[in-house]
Amino acid sequence: MSHFGEYIKDLREKNRMYQREVCNKLNIDSPMMSKIERGERRAKREQIPILAELYQVKADELLAIWLADQVYDIIKDEAVGLKALQLAEDEIKYNRKKNKLSIHSND
Numbered sequence: 001m002s003h004f005g006e007y008i009k010d011l012r013e014k015n016r017m018y019q020r021e022v023c024n025k026l027n028i029d030s031p032m033m034s035k036i037e038r039g040e041r042r043a044k045r046e047q048i049p050i051l052a053e054l055y056q057v058k059a060d061e062l063l064a065i066w067l068a069d070q071v072y073d074i075i076k077d078e079a080v081g082l083k084a085l086q087l088a089e090d091e092i093k094y095n096r097k098k099n100k101l102s103i104h105s106n107d
Helices: 003-014 019-026 030-038 045-055 059-075 081-105
Strands: none
Touching: 003 030, 003 045, 003 059, 019 030, 019 045, 045 059, 059 081
16 A cells, blocks of 8 residues: 555544545546555656645645655665665755756856
8 A cells, every 4th residue: 555545544534524425526537546545556756736725735745755765666675765765855956956056056
């Protein structure tokens, strides 16, 4: 089961909402929503802000959980998965630093 799916199911239940209410907002059917909550299907990225508004949570936090599930699915069976994750983190940090420097040099 995906962390994202569990999380949004928990949010739905805490908000005392029925799946059909959420499905109506996302324009999907109940079987699809069930699969998303069980981690058998992925929610679409464009559904994240809708879910965040519906459940009154920060969209960035929900997006981070959604992205983490995607990354995990890619690297979970790889022997060098953790190393790849570290390299990706280093690349993100490097590019952010580089972009920050280029912004300041344009001032």
